Amino acid sequence: MTIRLDQPSAADPPSTASGADPTLDAATPSAPPRRRFGVFHPIVTQPGLAVAVLVVLLAVAFCVIPAAFTWMNPYVPDTSAILAGPSATQPFGTDRLGRDVYTRTVYGAVITLTATLLAVSIAFFIGTALGLVAGFVRGIVDLVLMRVVDVLLSVPGLLLTMVIVSALGYGTTNVAIAVGISSVANFARVMRAEVLKVTQADFVEAAASIGTHRVAILLRHVLPNSMSSVLALIPLQFGSSILAIAALGFLGFGAPPPQPEWGLLVAEGRDVLAIAPWISLFPGAVILSVVLASNRISRALQPVRGL
Numbered sequence: 504m505t506i507r508l509d510q511p512s513a514a515d516p517p518s519t520a521s522g523a524d525p526t527l528d529a530a531t532p533s534a535p536p537r538r539r540f541g542v543f544h545p546i547v548t549q550p551g552l553a554v555a556v557l558v559v560l561l562a563v564a565f566c567v568i569p570a571a572f573t574w575m576n577p578y579v580p581d582t583s584a585i586l587a588g589p590s591a592t593q594p595f596g597t598d599r600l601g602r603d604v605y606t607r608t609v610y611g612a613v614i615t616l617t618a619t620l621l622a623v624s625i626a627f628f629i630g631t632a633l634g635l636v637a638g639f640v641r642g643i644v645d646l647v648l649m650r651v652v653d654v655l656l657s658v659p660g661l662l663l664t665m666v667i668v669s670a671l672g673y674g675t676t677n678v679a680i681a682v683g684i685s686s687v688a689n690f691a692r693v694m695r696a697e698v699l700k701v702t703q704a705d706f707v708e709a710a711a712s713i714g715t716h717r718v719a720i721l722l723r724h725v726l727p728n729s730m731s732s733v734l735a736l737i738p739l740q741f742g743s744s745i746l747a748i749a750a751l752g753f754l755g756f757g758a759p760p761p762q763p764e765w766g767l768l769v770a771e772g773r774d775v776l777a778i779a780p781w782i783s784l785f786p787g788a789v790i791l792s793v794v795l796a797s798n799r800i801s802r803a804l805q806p807v808r809g810l
Contacts (some may be wrong), residue, residue: 506511552803557798562793567570577673577763586750586779596781598771607763614758615748616767618679622735622744625683630690631733637691638698640723655688664747668756675748675758683748686740694735698727704728735804742797747788765790785802 542803565572581601595604637648655663667681701707701727710720745765751757752766760767765786772782 515583518630530715541658551799555799556802557703558792558796559800560797562612562789565609566616569609569613571607572605574607575603577602577607577610581708586775588779589781589785595785597778599775599779601755603783604768604785605614607768608765608789611763611765611768611786614675614762615752617680618748618757619676619744621676621679622683622686623741623750625680626686626690626740626744627733627737628636629683630687630695631730633687634694634696634733635698635721638695638771639702639725647694652688652691655685656692657788660685661750662746664751665754665756668751673756673759675752675764676763678748678751678757682751686744689740690733694729694733697712697732698725700724701728711780735801737801738797738804739801742794742801745790745797746794 560648579602581597581603584597584601586599587593587597587601590714593603593605598602598607632650633652638644663685664678664681665683668677671677672682704767707720710724711717748757749764749766749769752764753770754766755770757762757766760771768786769783769790772779772784772786776783
């Protein structure tokens with residue numbers, strides 16, 4: 504019997520057209536699919552996060568270009584429209600002097616968000632610097648700085664802020680400084696924890712073993728790799744600062760009347776809450792929306808930053 508060599512026998516395994524082993528092709532991991540929207544993929548695919556981003560962007564737009572969202576003057580009263588309810592022309596109604604509450608809320612974003620930005624900047628830069636030095640130098644420096652941080656954390660934030668404002672004097676700027684100082688401990692604690700973790704990494708030890716200067720290690724390796732969690736804390740602190748500044752404005756520590764600061768707007772309607780609840784309700788809803796949106800953005804950043 505003659506066996507033809509050009510025909511494979513039944514016992515031979517099937518081969519692919521390319522001649523590759525099918526078991527190897529099956530074991531080879533496929534490349535991850537490309538995201539359609541790039542860096543905006545998490546925002547587009549999460550409706551709650553998208554709404555939060557839009558709320559924060561709208562609040563920032565109120566702060567930057569308030570005249571683009573309203574045509575009325577927030578300070579000029581109108582005696583013919585005192586305590587008028589919400590309508591198509593005045594969606595938030597008017598206050599006891601006839602001023603448009605919506606217009607005052609829009610212009611109030613300029614005062615409140617500017618003070619919030621100042622407070623977060625103070626807390627971020629001072630707290631980051633303290634945590635960086637404490638975690639990198641260690642020793643007696645770490646001990647002293649962390650005891651200061653413990654003292655700041657042991658005092659309730661609003662109470663500490665009120666004490667600082669009483670010492671500095673009333674006003675929006677002093678309120679922002681006080682809120683920033685009371686929030687330093689949050690950034691310092693997070694930054695120190697990240698620095699302690701990064702300094703134990705192999706690449707930092709390798710840089711030290713080849714004789715790299717400590718300042719170069721601090722600036723080139725430790726600082727950039729320790730900023731992720733601190734940056735994720737900024738949106739959360741932004742919302743907390745808005746709430747603190749509005750609370751101090753409500754208590755009378757912030758901007759004086761007739762300035763349309765958000766906390767002061769809520770306070771102006773408390774005496775007529777039974778007959779004109781919109782005076783306090785709508786500014787309070789704006790404060791709540793921006794704070795919740797900031798917290799939602801911060802929670803979205805936590806998985807990315809590895810918190």
